[in-house]
Amino acid sequence: MTPVPIQNEENPFEAMLFRFDLAAERLGLDPGLYQILKVPDREITVSIPVQMDDGSLKVFTGYRVQHSIVRGPGKGGVRFALSVNLDEVRALAAWMTWKCAVVNVPFGGAKGGVVCDPAKLSMSELERLTRRYTAMIMDLIGPDRDVPAPDMNTNPRIMAWMMDTYSMHMRHAVFPIVTGKPLPLGGSHGRIQATGYGVGLTTREALYRQGLDAKACTAAVQGCGNVGSVAAESLSHLGIKIVAISDYQGGIYDPKGLDMTRVRAHLHNNHGLLEGLDEGERITNEELIELDVDVLVPAATENVITSQNAGKVKAKVIVEGANGPTTANADTILEEKGVFVVPDILANAGGVTVSYFEWVQNRLGFYWDKRDVNSRLEKIMVTSFQEVCGMADRHDVTPRIAAYMLAVERVAEVHRLRGIYA
Ligand code: NAD
Numbered sequence: 001m002t003p004v005p006i007q008n009e010e011n012p013f014e015a016m017l018f019r020f021d022l023a024a025e026r027l028g029l030d031p032g033l034y035q036i037l038k039v040p041d042r043e044i045t046v047s048i049p050v051q052m053d054d055g056s057l058k059v060f061t062g063y064r065v066q067h068s069i070v071r072g073p074g075k076g077g078v079r080f081a082l083s084v085n086l087d088e089v090r091a092l093a094a095w096m097t098w099k100c101a102v103v104n105v106p107f108g109g110a111k112g113g114v115v116c117d118p119a120k121l122s123m124s125e126l127e128r129l130t131r132r133y134t135a136m137i138m139d140l141i142g143p144d145r146d147v148p149a150p151d152m153n154t155n156p157r158i159m160a161w162m163m164d165t166y167s168m169h170m171r172h173a174v175f176p177i178v179t180g181k182p183l184p185l186g187g188s189h190g191r192i193q194a195t196g197y198g199v200g201l202t203t204r205e206a207l208y209r210q211g212l213d214a215k216a217c218t219a220a221v222q223g224c225g226n227v228g229s230v231a232a233e234s235l236s237h238l239g240i241k242i243v244a245i246s247d248y249q250g251g252i253y254d255p256k257g258l259d260m261t262r263v264r265a266h267l268h269n270n271h272g273l274l275e276g277l278d279e280g281e282r283i284t285n286e287e288l289i290e291l292d293v294d295v296l297v298p299a300a301t302e303n304v305i306t307s308q309n310a311g312k313v314k315a316k317v318i319v320e321g322a323n324g325p326t327t328a329n330a331d332t333i334l335e336e337k338g339v340f341v342v343p344d345i346l347a348n349a350g351g352v353t354v355s356y357f358e359w360v361q362n363r364l365g366f367y368w369d370k371r372d373v374n375s376r377l378e379k380i381m382v383t384s385f386q387e388v389c390g391m392a393d394r395h396d397v398t399p400r401i402a403a404y405m406l407a408v409e410r411v412a413e414v415h416r417l418r419g420i421y422a
Helices: 012-027 031-038 086-102 123-136 156-170 191-209 226-237 260-269 285-289 328-337 350-364 370-395 399-418
Strands: 042-051 057-068 074-081 108-115 146-150 218-222 241-247 250-253 281-283 295-298 317-319 340-342
Touching: 012 031, 012 086, 012 328, 012 399, 031 399, 042 086, 042 123, 057 074, 057 086, 057 123, 057 146, 074 086, 074 156, 074 350, 086 108, 086 350, 086 370, 086 399, 108 123, 108 146, 123 156, 146 156, 146 350, 191 226, 191 295, 191 317, 191 340, 191 350, 191 370, 218 226, 218 250, 218 285, 226 241, 226 260, 226 295, 241 285, 250 285, 340 399, 350 370, 370 399
Parallel strands: 074 108, 074 146, 218 241, 218 295, 295 317, 317 340
Antiparallel strands: 042 057, 057 108, 241 250, 250 281
16 A cells, blocks of 8 residues: 555654554554554543642643553553644544553553643642542553553653552552652652663664664664663764764764763753853754764654655664654655655664563562563564564554554554453
């Protein structure tokens, strides 16, 4: 089937559905199961009243969407941002269903969000907002129902408040209610690094598959937050020369290779921003995408590779650290150019995999060291990479459509076995 370009290529839910449709068609998915998986199981919108520090009351809007909980509890982060909207949360929830199925962890897909600008809230306003949001979605969440985690602008501190609020209502400490917690609250070793480390592992496998020698490769990494900074470090450990890295203001570029020790130290001391670093030349985020490199790691935000710039991408391998960095219309262009794309639902699944490890450790009350966590993570990422490539080879499709096919088939199989309760 020749994909027809989608009208609004930057709508994340349409982008998700477009790939899902292609996968469903290749699988010959039963039309009834298609209808079930196309839409979320459940979604709620909550109005969250918060007493502000000046004594006034403000009402925020929040969402929690469960796309599918057929394979296990819903899993997915909570995003605090002004741009949060229901279509975005729906798309992110569905991506979580597919991501958990690709790495075969026993979770479904969910996502949450609150429309707010956390930079404009004091610490105590943020705490009251988090606690009231948690209380208002309490009927939906639970260690066996739906397990939130951090996402954009939320962090271990916020997870601690969510865990405490839920626990106060249950009258006992409930550690597996959220993941991404601080270590003393049952957080897992290796969780913070897991997504970036997973990007490194899938890059290693992709280069091997494409017959490229990591030590002779260059890379550009967009974003130097949690995912981008660790991904850049993991790529450096593979011997790849990092020639560019960026934050939301723009990037730095040195074709001879950046001094990553200096970059890391600067980010550490400068709130994760590159501003003020005397290293390489300044470039824009748009220029970074089009650099002459072997590996491109978009690890910042959505829709950065579109039909407008995909034709100018020079990288041979793209490893998607971010969720949804490539639009569906850009997929076709990259495929025609022969670019090997490790799709987001595989490349950045290291985070949810270690979230699963955190949930398991909380339930067992038995904690693993970092070496244990990382070796289990490596096994899952490598196996999943091989399963996706196996599917791509068997069906002559891109790794992205293969990853969707693998995921949709796994979720559909559970539906078939469970049957429809009437
Ligand atoms: P973060 O907030 O720690 O870092 C984001 C980085 O991107 C920062 O360097 C920021 O300056 C930069 N950035 C923001 N907007 C940008 C823009 N418009 N253009 C260029 N750069 C921009 O976030 P993160 O946790 O590193 O997440 C990055 C991406 O990875 C998101 O798409 C997120 O959904 C996805 N992701 C994160 C995890 C995780 O475990 N943190 C897991 C899976 C997927």
